[in-house]
Amino acid sequence: EDKVVQSPLSLVVHEGDTVTLNCSYEVTNFRSLLWYKQEKKAPTFLFMLTSSGIEKKSGRLSSILDKKELFSILNITATQTGDSAVYLCAVVRGNTGKLIFGQGTTLQVKP
Amino acid sequence: TAGITQAPTSQILAAGRSMTLRCTQDMRHNAMYWYRQDLGLGLRLIHYSNTAGTTGKGEVPDGYSVSRANTDDFPLTLASAVPSQTSVYFCASSDQAGVGDQPQHFGDGTRLSIL
Secondary structure, X not given: OOEEEEEOOEEEEEOOOOEEEEEEEEOOOEEEEEEEEEOOXXXXXXXXXXXXXXXXXXXXXXXXXXXXXXXXXXXXXXXXXXXXXXXXXXXXXXXXXXXXXXXXXXXXXXX | OOOEEEEOOEEEEOXXXXXXXXXXXXXXXXXXXXXXXXXXXEEEEEEEEOOOOOOXXXXXXXXEEEOOOOOOEOOEEEOOOOHHHOEEEEEEEEOOOOOOOOOOEEOOOEEEEEO
């Protein structure tokens, strides 16, 4: 059975800390892995990863994929209270476009 | 830019009643999707459509139906609602259906409570 597992499920840090969120997967015919940030409403797209070892970066956020070990990490440096959200990892299976989501990691950044 | 519009934003519904959740996108995306999000379970795919005129079943399709008469609209219908269908429902769309290389973009969701 295909599955995507995120860890930790929740995390509390203080502003300025660096955090690493984990996503492991077992998915038939892996195509790509996506990270989303969900605040109060719609998940918003952060990164799409298809190749191992190539870091994607956007400001203080970065992500990398390891297709041999079947995991990805999302790093956030110098965290701010605005980074508080649920971070979702999802894997695209085959060429169907269908996403398999992990449970999400709830990040709380305290002032 | 509007992107994906879902309606209503929230609804309380008596068990046994029918309900249609609306989803409209203005990005001319080929593919559209319906998910439900439940605490501890993440987002799960209900139904999808790779192009107008076609639909397919996702992970949790029972009790739901969809139609895709045109590119922009993808309504989700609960024919006879049950309490276990209480959830937050998200509609999403993506370009280049079937390739899997374009991210899905999500609407703001509909919070549905079945009593």
